[in-house]
Amino acid sequence: MNEPRQTRQLTDYAFFFDIDGTLAPFQTVPQDVSIPSHVIGQLGILRDRLGGALAFVSGRPLEQIDTLTRPLQAGAAGIHGAEIRTLDGKVTRASIDTQQLSQIEQMLAEQTRALKGVLIEKKSMAFALHYRQAPDAQQPLQALANTVVDRYPDFKVQAGKCVWEIKPRSCDKGKAIRFLMASAPFFGRIPVFLGDDITDEAGFRYVNQQQGVSIKIGAGESEATHRIAGVTQVYEWLDDLINYKINIDSLRSV
Ligand SMILES: [Mg+2]
Known part of the structure; x- marks a missing residue:
């Protein structure tokens, strides 16, 4: 039986990346963590091709996300979504005593x-x-x-x-991605989320509900539907993605 095939474009998707353990290898001291500059460059190419629909979703504060991803300008959710910056530059913070x-x-x-x-x-x-x-x-x-x-x-x-x-208590990465997805240019797209840790599971659950692509980095139990072995393999995947070696129709070739 022939299944009807729907042709998708990269711009049908919105990409969300965790940082530590996903785009940057762990270090003994969290302050020593960095993302290689060529990877920042690739993320910039991807962001441009997506018309801006790329954001970082991290446990780190926005300020640290910006330092780690400089000079890239992108959407960002810090502290698991307690502070979120949409692409219009507006920052929304959880109200905390x-x-x-x-x-x-x-x-x-x-x-x-x-x-x-x-x-x-x-x-x-x-x-x-x-x-x-x-x-x-x-x-x-x-x-x-x-x-x-x-x-x-x-x-x-x-x-x-x-x-x-x-x-x-009110914040998690699922809510953070949902919040960003309600803003332009994310709205109406298919979310893709890459993360490595327990805190990313809330993000995977939201993405799965939206029939998106959830990608767990590394070993361990996960609700993600796809897996990439480690940070180095994320870099290779990113490289394949921007060099048109990944089937955009499904993004399922992970
Ligand atoms: Mg992480």
Whole structure:
């Protein structure tokens, strides 16, 4: 039986990229992470061909996303969607009690003073409790993060790779992509989302609901429908994509 084939164009799609573990390899210290300049160049070509429908969706604040992706101008959702910049330059931020933020900051500083190798990163509306250099601190940090969100229920704990994050409860990457998809030039397109971590699953679920293309980077359980082995393979895939080696009809050749 012949199935009718629908011809799709690249501009039927909107692309969303996580950064750490997707476009940039992990480093011992999160500040050392970078995206190779040729990859930034490829993302720029892709963005232009998409008429701008490309955005970064990261746990990092917008400011850090901009630093990592400079000089590329693109849409961006920072802190898992707690701050989102659409292509018109407008930034929408989740409303968070700043007094609670400073109380949490103080609590984290006091409770982690004795934990060696632990890095507490304050983002504008969230906290990352890194234990990449202190694996033994995983459990105590999880307990601490749970204690914090028990006290401040506007926040929730998000597990990540060697990190516990305390972030606004109302935000996740699925909602972030949905928000961006409601704006031009994303509106009406098929979302494609690449991510590597637990926090990306909410994004995959939204994309799957929209019959989009969800791509998990690396090993591990995932609701994503496609998979790419690692960051290096993402670079190769990107290269294939802009050199017309990937079938745009389906984007299914991952
Ligand atoms: Mg990631």
